[in-house]
Amino acid sequence: MDGLKFVGQRIPKKDAPLKATGEALYIQDIKVPGMLYGKILYSKYPHARLLKVDAAKALALPGVKAVLTGADVPNNFKFGFLKDNPPLKSGKVLSTRDEVAAVAAISPEIAEQALSLIEVEYEELPGIFDPLEAMKEGAALIHEEFKSNVLKMPWKFVHGDVEAARKESAFIAEDSFSTQWVTHCCLGTSGCIASFDVGNNLTMYSNTQIPSLAQNDYLEALKTFGLKNRRVRIIQAVIGGGFGSKLDTYAYEYIAILLALRTRKPVKIVFTREEEFLATSPRQCTITKISQGCDKEGRLTFREIEMVLDNGAYTSWGATTPSVMMVPISSLYKVPNVKYTAKCVYTNNTYCQAFRGYGNPQATFAIESCLDQLAEKAGIDPLDIRRINANEPGEVTPQNFRITSCGMKDCIEEVNRRLGWKDKKGKTGDRGVGMASLIHVGGAARVYKSDGCGTIIKVDDNGKVDVITGSSEIGQGSDTIISQIVAEVLGVSIDDINVINNDTDVCPWDVGVHASRTTFVAGNSALGAAKKIKAQIMEIAAKNLGTEPEELEMRDGVIFSMKDKEKSIPLSKVLRKAHYTLGGRMLVAEHFYDPPNENFDQTFRGNLSVSYAYGAHGVEVEVDRQTGQVKILNYIAAHDVGKAINPMLLEGQIYGGGLQGIGYALGERMVYDKGYLKNGNFLDYKMPTVRDVPPVQAVIVESDERDGPFGAKGIGEPGLVPTAPAIANAVYDAVGVRIKDLPITPEKVLRALKEKAGERS
Amino acid sequence: MGGSYEYYRPATIDEAMALMEGSGGNGVYIAGGTDVMVLIRQKKLAPACLISLRNIGELAYLETGGGLTVGSAVTHDEIAKNAFIQRSYSALADATKKVGSLQIRNVATMGGNICNAAPSADTACPLLVLDASARIAGKGGERVVPLDEFFLGPNKVALEKGEILKGFAMPAFGEGTGSAYIKHTRREAMDLPMLGVAARVTIRVEGSEVGCRDAMCTIDTISNILKRFEDEGLVCEDARIAMGVVAPRPMRAKKAEEALKGKVISEKLLGEIGEIAASEAQPRDSIRGEAWYRRDMIQVLTGRAILRAVDRVIRPDDVIWPQRLW
């Protein structure tokens, strides 16, 4: 792929100047005329009966325009994956983030004050905060109507005969692992403005990462509210980070809609940082029992996993994370026999949702920690057992994933070489090395009926190109990537490309920014549209130059004949010819790309993704045996990305993902004590700071994916998938203790060291 | 409605005190505002007026002749970057260097840190081991209170209503004195200490050559380095140890200090000193750290803080540290 002008280049993010100068308009910045401010009153208790919610005093406060309670939710409307979540609660509250009442007022301060005037009487009920307790026979029911605290989503994948394989295995490792709640910590907190016109059509200013699906959710809500056949328009503000937190609709959005309907004014709700911690949905915590076996040569024979996920009090799309957990469980390394069951369990905790990796980090933590245990039992170097079992191109995995490109072995070798594995592994002292690999969807993921994305390209008079895409820019750099692809195909300057991606009235359909799919799907969609518009341009140019379209090329916005360089015409002139001719035409092309991947069947088989992303992380740590602190000395993150469309942005994804993974591994944790969030602020929620960034080497492995745009695969999520087990394995190599419960805090390391030394603490 | 208040910018201490008196008891002094503004936002404080101390020249002095005197309005960044403090009052430089972030250090003052009197205040332990006293301006003139008597409890200090902390005075220490502060955190910036330990020692080396200087420069085990101390008879003549976040207020570990004085520094001794200090502490369980861990860390970090203080005597100009001492 020589001669590429834009693809493969380190081109700075298009929106960087806007963001760096503060010009970018986030939801926080947006005001519409007549706008009111909404605020939400959350439950005081994790589980209680609502005896009385009296809004009279709040309503009497000057400046307050409306107060809504559960009684104001029309027709028993509920949202969420299982439609179990009313935007304002009545009867009972089931968690401390439950919305009890909401206010709209002329200023945020008045709205805030009004909240304090709402009188709520609760009858506190005992709560259930441990999913294992909630699963027990006779446990009180969180949702009585469901008859069980275990969600009726029986996640089960079986391949081959695990029992037989277990008997035949030469070595078996078995253990339990658990992971914690972590939250996305987007710099831009969640928010929206709901606004109705006289015809009750809704315009929603929002920072969602799923405009098309949110549009659908709102339409459904309006229908339930008695407003059939209305229009919903979503205008996205600049999104200050998503990471999955904005991948589902939340109660606050429906509350804004209800307040706007009640007051006939636009209503803005923007989360404070404290609310962002409390009322957005974290990564699910998991309890995992795992066993894996191998033969004498170290080839994996089976993998069995039982998992329990704390669903929290309500069900979002996040309840489907076990389907993505299946990706590594069935297909990370070649493993012939697999059994996986998972239960999502209602508790009175916060409900969980999507977070970068969508379950994969939790599953990979168990798999890769346990693989080191197995390697030790088998007397094989952990790096070698990974080499022996590494995935390869052409493989069909137990879930029927058809592996096309696969650079896993190359990634493992990069770790080996760059970390100096053989020299460092197993040495005495306080230092150690560890590694872990990953598989993730790299060519979209068909979790909905469609996995598509539409693109429209139009070219104006001056030769400028508007690319109207369904996919959203959430900081990952999709507008830059799409520009690079279109500029490359057309032969125009990247500066002449304008990406429009934030208005459902204009933008085509897209399933959303998830599953690391944007470069792959939106990129392919843009690629297809660019090819179509190019054909149109060349056709007109050929007519004007008296040549055949096939002999024409465009470079820097000028079309010329490759046979006769004298014959040339600027793009702008071609456009004017098209527009200024009697009976003229527009230059517009559209392309819808829906990848040829498959939904899972009843047995959870199907080629979920067109291609799969691989990677391996290796880390060298030093453990302070007296304090239990773990210091990362060197971090290698090697990723098979197919092709780096923009190495700079790609490295950004790897650094960012890696650091988010390091936070997950070593410090981040939402502390819930009996349903109450204890550290909902950046002081006590220990997200790493820039000072905590260890030396990270982002290594790009290019395996040239045949279905990807210019060979590219997804990279949005993989950066944090293998981080925690790589670090846990390194800690074990350093000081011989294995931390099986994330995060790996100094306390846990020190306690384990003491236990190992036979002391008591 | 909350959040609205008058804001005054007096130019002198007297003016500030007069404004406070006029506020009917509902005024609050504000220096850098990094504690005050947080409290207002959290609705834990609803002042009628804020009286800024930032324009008062009398509070912004830093003098280094015969000891160290620092005005209460001097920022953490100014202290951290002062070469004299780095060298002769190192514990204070250690502490101020690590407060919050650069943005915080640029505005936050040491006076505010001490008057706020959080058990986790980073400059408290260094000031305690540096024998600082507080200079207080009040209606009746100035009074001086040793810092150990200044802290009364969490967020409580020995200031009468309307009084202003002018600054701190620290004595000059003789030859052979070094100090250090270790802030134990979960991350490298924007973090309060889970635990803090400061130490000051005055040491005497028997014999003229300090051979262990070379030992400190090599990457050697702590045990080996300490062995040299023992061999050369490195005697601790005077000692101060202070601990933060282990009691309702920053506190001295006086028994540990006594046990250290007059002894030849050795690995065994430092272990014992750590244990004594830990026994004096009353750490509690909180979401920021468990009591048992905090106690263990007192033991470990007390020894390390003493070692670093010693190292600063032996190698005053060396910036390279054997990594394991950190």
Ligand SMILES: Cc1cc2nc3c(=O)[nH]c(=O)nc-3n(C[C@H](O)[C@H](O)[C@H](O)COP(=O)(O)OP(=O)(O)OC[C@H]3O[C@@H](n4cnc5c(N)ncnc54)[C@H](O)[C@@H]3O)c2cc1C
């Ligand atoms: C993001 C962040 C990070 C932080 N990190 C740290 C940290 O790492 N370590 C740490 O110890 N602290 C930290 N803090 C707390 C705070 O920054 C420090 O305590 C700081 O030194 C306070 O100084 P200030 O000038 O801002 O005080 P202010 O907020 O202005 O005042 C604090 C208190 O002292 C009173 N006061 C101030 N000056 C005087 C005076 N001269 N006389 C009488 N009363 C006075 C005020 O009335 C108020 O009660 C952090 C704060 C923030 C917001």
